[in-house]
Amino acid sequence: MDDRRATRVSLLSGILSGGLFLLLFLILKWSFFVAAPLAILSWAGVYLLTKPVRKIGNTAIDDLDQGERLAEIYRDGQAALENLATGYQxxxxxxxxxxxxxxxxxxxxxxxxxxxxxxxLSKSEHFIHYYMGSGNRILTNYLALKESGVSPDKLARVEDKVQESMTYLLDIFSRQRDSYQENTIMDLEAESELLEKTVKLSKGGKE
Known part of the structure; x- marks a missing residue:
């Protein structure tokens, strides 16, 4: 739940529980020691009923083993995807x-x-953080270098490497996607020298 939604839920719960307390204590003249606990219970009940269930897709995070960790991996993947779309433009x-x-x-x-x-998601963590992350780092560094006014020769050399790395990444992405349909997940723990070199080169460093 984001901060503004949490504030609205808490405020609504407070208003309703406060209204109940005033009704019971001031209007109906119930004992404070009865009205106050009932108001507190009503606040907790309203809060829990109006609190949205955090999900990954249609699965509640609380229903997953290590749900918070999986949610973080998923958010990182979604952020990487959005960065690719932004960079493309x-x-x-x-x-x-x-x-x-x-x-x-x-x-x-x-x-x-x-x-x-x-x-x-757990077995896909390396793919998301390394390969999706590498794609974004290469793209970000390339755009920064291009917009810095680097010489045409240098830019052409970097663009060749970027295309080569993007082709390599596309193959990895495609095999990762296909592996899910085969009920297997690729072992992608090996680091890629090509990607590391391209990241350095697109920063403006030497090969």
């Missing part, structure tokens, strides 16, 4: 833009699957 180079859009499309399929199968 800033890309002028057609080939890179096309690869980023494909990455976003496959990534959306993956996150839709995870929304419906949140138990798969």
């Amino acid at each position: 800033r890309i002028a180079q057609a080939q890179i833009a096309g690869k980023v859009w494909e990455l976003h499309s496959v990534g959306k399929d993956i996150m839709n699957y995870l929304a419906n199968h949140p138990q798969a």
Whole structure:
């Protein structure tokens, strides 16, 4: 629940419980020691009834083993997906833009699957944090370098590496998506030298 929603729920609960206390204590002349506990119980009841259930897809977080951790992984994946969409809108180079859009499309399929199968999030953590994260780091660094006015030769060299890495990532994304349909999850623990080099290069560093 976000802070504003929590404040509204708490305020509504307070108003209703306060109204009940005034009715019982001042109007009906009930004992304070009866009216006050009933008002407190009514506040707790209204709060619990109006409090939204946090979910991943259609599954309540509280119903999942390590639900908070899975929710954090899911939020990270959704944030990475949104960053790809935002970065895509800033890309002028057609080939890179096309690869980023494909990455976003496959990534959306993956996150839709995870929304419906949140138990798969734990084994997908490395993919989300490393591979989806790498895609965003490469894209962010590339756009920053491009907008800094780097020389055309340097930019062309970086764009070649970015395209190569995006092609590699697209293959990883596609295999990850397909693995869910086969009831298996890929072992992606091995770090990618290509991605690491591209991240450094798109920052403006040396190969």
